[in-house]
Amino acid sequence: xxxxxxxxxxxxxxxxxxxxxxxxxxxxxxxxxxxxxxxxxxxxxxxxxxxxxxxxxxxxxxxxxxxxxxxxxxxxxxxxxxxxxxxxxxxxxxxxxxxxxxxxxxxxxxxxxxxxxxxxxxxxxxxxxxxxxxxxxxxx
Amino acid sequence: xxxxxxxxxxxxxxxxxxxxxxxxxxxxxxxxxxxxxxxxxxxxxxxxxxxxxxxxxxxxxxxxxxxxxxxxxxxxxxxxxxxxxxxxxxxxxxxxxxxxxxxxxxxxxxxxxxxxxxxxxxxxxxxxxxxxxxxxxxxx
DNA sequence: CACTTATTGTTAGCTATTCATAATAGAGCT
DNA sequence: AGCTCTATTATGAATAGCTAACAATAAGTG
Numbered sequence: 001x002x003x004x005x006x007x008x009x010x011x012x013x014x015x016x017x018x019x020x021x022x023x024x025x026x027x028x029x030x031x032x033x034x035x036x037x038x039x040x041x042x043x044x045x046x047x048x049x050x051x052x053x054x055x056x057x058x059x060x061x062x063x064x065x066x067x068x069x070x071x072x073x074x075x076x077x078x079x080x081x082x083x084x085x086x087x088x089x090x091x092x093x094x095x096x097x098x099x100x101x102x103x104x105x106x107x108x109x110x111x112x113x114x115x116x117x118x119x120x121x122x123x124x125x126x127x128x129x130x131x132x133x134x135x136x137x138x139x140x
Numbered sequence: 141x142x143x144x145x146x147x148x149x150x151x152x153x154x155x156x157x158x159x160x161x162x163x164x165x166x167x168x169x170x171x172x173x174x175x176x177x178x179x180x181x182x183x184x185x186x187x188x189x190x191x192x193x194x195x196x197x198x199x200x201x202x203x204x205x206x207x208x209x210x211x212x213x214x215x216x217x218x219x220x221x222x223x224x225x226x227x228x229x230x231x232x233x234x235x236x237x238x239x240x241x242x243x244x245x246x247x248x249x250x251x252x253x254x255x256x257x258x259x260x261x262x263x264x265x266x267x268x269x270x271x272x273x274x275x276x277x278x279x280x
Numbered sequence: 281c282a283c284t285t286a287t288t289g290t291t292a293g294c295t296a297t298t299c300a301t302a303a304t305a306g307a308g309c310t
Numbered sequence: 311a312g313c314t315c316t317a318t319t320a321t322g323a324a325t326a327g328c329t330a331a332c333a334a335t336a337a338g339t340g
Binding site for chain 1: 316317318319320321322
Binding site for chain 1: 210211213214228230232233239240241242244249251254255256257258259260261262263264265266267268269270271272273276
């Protein structure tokens with residue numbers, strides 16, 4: 001089903017490198033990881049990769065449309081492999097945990113503003129802010 | 141109608157300072173200004189105010205709920221005086237212009253996710269991405 | 281007007297990110 | 311398999327945006 005990472009990288013016109021494969025693998029394991037988390041995970045298989053290279057790889061994969069970058073307020077940028085289905089995110093205001101939220105409509109823009117002051121809207125990005133299950137119980 | 145800035149600052153339990161008044165005035169003139177823009181505007185009346193002080197003032201006013209901070213992806217933080225009506229924003233993908241978009245519902249959360257993975261949702265933040273009128277015409 | 285303490289000015293520092301350039305390694309060709 | 315070209319990565323440095331520490335100042339209270 002899911003195309004092999006190697007194939008999707010190649011299909012995007014990019015060279016297949018161990019670094020890129022490792023980054024995609026890291027994002028599979030941590031679906032909303034920030035650059036630092038990706039770096040740490042990738043170092044398990046490639047101890048010498050630099051953080052800067054991780055930045056470059058993430059930028060290349062984002063540019064190619066293989067991953068998506070999200071930038072929640074107050075958090076460093078995060079990346080995810082789930083793309084193409086215009087889903088949204090719930091973010092915990094206490095711990096920053098990110099949870100995918102299916103979009104009812106499915107395709108962008110899932111919402112049409114009543115009046116957008118002449119803007120031509122391409123996508124609507126919805127961020128739900130609240131408390132994750134863990135932070136609800138460990139209250140206060 | 142609109143309460144005097146001085147009164148709302150006092151009502152929030154904060155001291156009324158010329159810096160805070162000037163920052164609120166700047167945000168009236170530039171409704172989605174970033175810190176730098178606020179600083180430049182404030183310097184017209186207070187040439188010696190530092191950028192750091194503007195940061196502190198903006199943080200204090202945000203904390204007090206007198207202004208709201210928005211952090212669009214790829215842009216420095218912006219601030220606005222329009223608060224309490226849970227409206228949303230349309231942002232130009234080319235020039236970064238921000239436009240208020242009324243919320244159909246009015247109160248947060250204006251959207252309820254069908255399934256939020258156990259999250260207790262407090263607010264829903266909607267960002268519309270598109271082209272502003274100016275960038276539509278100056279195409280390509 | 282004096283006093284107390286919130287607020288601001290000053291200086292320093294930090295985090296997330298980008299950039300320039302040299303070194304390296306995919307991938308097509310022979 | 312080896313060669314070559316060029317995309318990609320490593321290295322080192324720099325930047326923007328923001329926060330922190332602490333001394334100087336001024337708002338508000340009696």
